[in-house]
Amino acid sequence: xxxxxxxxxxxxxxxxxxxxxxxxxxxxxxxxxxxxxxxxxxxxxxxxxxxxxxxxxxxxxxxxxxxxxxxxxxxxxxxxxxxxxxxxxxxxxxxxxxxxxxxxxxxxxxxxxxxxxxxxxxxxxxxxxxxxxxxxxxxxxxxxxxxxxxxxxxxxxxxxxxxxxxxxxxxxxxxxxxxxxxxxxxxxxxxxxxxxxxxxxxxxxxxxxxxxxxxxx
Numbered sequence: 403x404x405x406x407x408x409x410x411x412x413x414x415x416x417x418x419x420x421x422x423x424x425x426x427x428x429x430x431x432x433x434x435x436x437x438x439x440x441x442x443x444x445x446x447x448x449x450x451x452x453x454x455x456x457x458x459x460x461x462x463x464x465x466x467x468x469x470x471x472x473x474x475x476x477x478x479x480x481x482x483x484x485x486x487x488x489x490x491x492x493x494x495x496x497x498x499x500x501x502x503x504x505x506x507x508x509x510x511x512x513x514x515x516x517x518x519x520x521x522x523x524x525x526x527x528x529x530x531x532x533x534x535x536x537x538x539x540x541x542x543x544x545x546x547x548x549x550x551x552x553x554x555x556x557x558x559x560x561x562x563x564x565x566x567x568x569x570x571x572x573x574x575x576x577x578x579x580x581x582x583x584x585x586x587x588x589x590x591x592x593x594x595x596x597x598x599x600x601x602x603x604x605x606x607x608x609x610x611x612x613x614x615x616x617x618x619x
Contacts (some may be wrong), residue, residue: 415551417482418562418574419475421531428524428569429468431594434460435500441497450509452502461498461502468495474614475573491600493517498596500524503545509582511550516576516597521547523566527589534565536583544585549578566593 440455456464472493480486496516533544542548542563549562564572574580576597 405482413482413484414574414580414592415559416549417475417479418549418578419478419562421471421474421573423471423522423571424567425569428522429493430464430467431500431522431593432524434463435594439445443532444529450492450503450507452504454500456498456500461495464498465495468596469493469570471520471571472573475518484546486551491517493598496597496599498594501593501595503582503591505583505586506584506606508584509580511579511581513579514576514597515599516601518573518598519576520571520573520598522594523568524594525590526566526568527587527591529587529589530585530591533587533617542583544583544587545591546583547572547580548583549574549580550580 408517411503435454437457437460440457442453442455476487476491534546537543543565546563546565548564550560552558552560554560566572569619
């Protein structure tokens, strides 16, 4: 057939963006985590050695740079759906925490609260990389992250799997189910996660209110 036939291939499923954060931002995330001690282990789905929330003061230092990366997601999303926003979203950082994953820790399939979620990998120990290289199975492998969407026959794409590298950041819809595989290597992998709402949840309204409202008796 010599005649060229124009075609369109449509994006299907959620928009997941993978990018690299700068070393300076990674250092800020790690430095600010040292002064925080709010235990997040009871608030999250993960079976991890340690999960700690950032203080409001730390969030204020982190948010300006973090917002730039969320802006990159918004640009990518508009390309993904091939349609510009009628109105740019306005986000509120509703949660920010740091994860310390140790041998046999894992995150079962779960989703998050809010509009957007993200994870930033601050360290990727060489022991874990070697364990993943030696893995022979068909899953996302030791320490891998997998995003799961929908059901379908084998020729449908229903998941995406990655072995994260240091400084990798994934931004994705908060409702998208995902899980993190355990590993056996004697090392600690550090990552930072968070959620953005596009409006303040009513049960957390005091946390997002101006200071004068918080201090009002």
